Amino acid sequence: GENVEQHPSTLSVQEGDSAVIKCTYSDSASNYFPWYKQELGKRPQLIIDIRSNVGEKKDQRIAVTLNKTAKHFSLHITETQPEDSAVYFCAASKIDDMRFGAGTRLTVKP
Amino acid sequence: GAVVSQHPSRVICKSGTSVKIECRSLDFQATTMFWYRQFPKQSLMLMATSNEGSKATYEQGVEKDKFLINHASLTLSTLTVTSAHPEDSSFYICSALQLRETQYFGPGTRLLVL
Numbered sequence: 001g002e003n004v005e006q007h008p009s010t011l012s013v014q015e016g017d018s019a020v021i022k023c024t025y026s027d028s029a030s031n032y033f034p035w036y037k038q039e040l041g042k043r044p045q046l047i048i049d050i051r052s053n054v055g056e057k058k059d060q061r062i063a064v065t066l067n068k069t070a071k072h073f074s075l076h077i078t079e080t081q082p083e084d085s086a087v088y089f090c091a092a093s094k095i096d097d098m099r100f101g102a103g104t105r106l107t108v109k110p
Numbered sequence: 111g112a113v114v115s116q117h118p119s120r121v122i123c124k125s126g127t128s129v130k131i132e133c134r135s136l137d138f139q140a141t142t143m144f145w146y147r148q149f150p151k152q153s154l155m156l157m158a159t160s161n162e163g164s165k166a167t168y169e170q171g172v173e174k175d176k177f178l179i180n181h182a183s184l185t186l187s188t189l190t191v192t193s194a195h196p197e198d199s200s201f202y203i204c205s206a207l208q209l210r211e212t213q214y215f216g217p218g219t220r221l222l223v224l
Binding site for chain 1: 142144151152153154156159203207210211212213214215216217218
């Protein structure tokens with residue numbers, strides 16, 4: 001089955017700096033890669049996603065890149081703000097089957 | 111995005127009792143819903159995949175007789191924790207699959223078994 005690895009497990013940055021979270025997956029059949037943000041005690045919220053026919057997608061301060069050949073994808077957050085502090089999960093999915101990474105706890109210091 | 115509700119948000123029960131958690135997709139039909147368990151500071155652990163009108167598919171190591179799942183309609187799935195014990199205390203989150211691709215999560219249910 002699919003195996004998703006996520007790094008780093010914790011990340012601390014200064015406000016205004018960039019943050020990068022990386023994930024790798026094992027199943028070449030996975031074709032959809034969402035990223036979720038989970039604040040303490042709350043539900044995961046979809047923040048951005050990318051499909052396998054696209055190499056990069058950007059939404060304001062958030063961007064995701066995908067390298068299908070290497071089976072890895074990354075989340076980039078620029079100009080980080082304290083409210084970006086949360087746990088971020090990557091996921092790799094094929095139809096009806098999504099697997100999550102272990103999560104990255106991002107702390108943005110003011 | 112789509113809205114998924116979950117009820118109750120928090121429940122405290124005595125050991126040996128059963129607890130039912132409901133998951134509803136409010137503005138779309140979901141033929142597939144998922145149930146996750148999340149321990150503090152850990153990732154989402156998939157427990158089972160719930161398909162409308164058929165039996166749920168359980169992940170390895172999850173007891174199907176202990177975690178009963180019913181997906182009776184396109185907007186409702188229920189998880190019943192039978193004979194709950196303190197080790198079942200956890201945060202349970204459901205999600206509903208929209209257009210067979212995007213998962214939207216419920217707000218979660220915090221279960222505490224005394």
